[in-house]
Amino acid sequence: MPNFDYEAPTSLADALELLSRPGEIRPLAGGTDIIDQLKNNRRNADLVVDLKRVPELLALDSNGSGLRIGSAVSCTEVHNFTAKNGGFDALSESSELVGSIHIQNRASVGGNVCNAAPSADTIPSLLIHEAVAHTASASGGREIPLIDFFAGPGQTVLEKGEILKELQLPAPSANTASAYLRFIPRNEMDIAVAGVGSLIEVDPSSKVVTKARIALASVAPTPVRAYAAEEFLEGTVIDEAAIDKTADLAVGAAVPITDVRGSAEYRKELIKVLTKRTLNICLERLA
């Protein structure tokens, strides 16, 4: 481990002051990524700022306008909250897939976002629910649509001294369903070979899709949206043929690499299969 100092501020103002200091200042929420990265010298730090005692970053609430998730709220809390209150099924599913329960109890959804792994399980779910990242820094804050938040593997658009404060997700309409699936070689505790989150809003009488959002994990340097697939599906009556065409179009957004987890060709096939499956789950949920 590098020799770093540790502070646990109890107000957002104090946290932002610490983060604005010179040197490598690392925010820590659950720590399940950053502590491992520090141990293995993959990231450096002069000061680690523990954000778990900052009340503003622990907010988790919903109202008619949407869901708010403070950046230090654990995956377990997000899973339990969304499983109980409904409306965000894909997020509920994906926050229960990040590592083991022991990891989910500490790891935050905000940290999963800021770690910016292309394979991060919660990100496609947040993207299809049109999450907006609200940031904070000593000089103010920004609102960044989550799709614009990622700059590459492990890279975000956050500037020095700037942190993710919270994620805000608009409330979906009653005729909306979402689902997230990933493929891994075992049943749990692994990194996605590929992942797909789908959200559809369907007119109950005509079965015409009025909104479609599809986001992919592990098939590009950042999480991506399958825009062509979304555009095709919107305005279409959803049936088996429409789902097949949508899945084929979703593959077009995938630019995967071949690595130890799977070949590029295999990952593209997975995107097709997982897109179909998530759309069918959405239809079951709307039925």
Next chain:
Amino acid sequence: MSKKQIKTTVNGVEHEILVDSTWTLLETLRDHLKLTGTKEGCSNGNCGACTVMVDGKSSCSCLVLAPEANGREITTVEGLSDHGHLTPIQDAFVENSGLQCGFCTPGFMIATTALLNDNPHPTENEIRLKLAGNLCRCTGYDKIVRSVQDAAERLSKA
């Protein structure tokens, strides 16, 4: 290297400890408090040998910094039994051969205790899902699953 004075409750006993900012909770428990029941396996959150409870939530102590434990309540495997009397979960593992070499067992004790606290009657699928973060290279898991099912039954009768 900077030092931090922390106050933490471990197995019901309050400790004031001068820790280094870079120590993990696992190192603090094993090397400073000599609570060596908690094991170090992979040191990266995959194996679960170092599982402890932090404020009642199962956590990999290799991925917690010592100063993060300030003001928190920690439970290790040493804190489960009552004056040397094994808990129903521990009895169930012994009687169902839910262990062989025993290295992973402290982690399974904590993970099972946390699981049954949250969900007293888990299905086999739920047991396998919630214990997926604890690796065992001896048993093949079936006897561990049977042990947890037996433990749930014992606790529901207790």
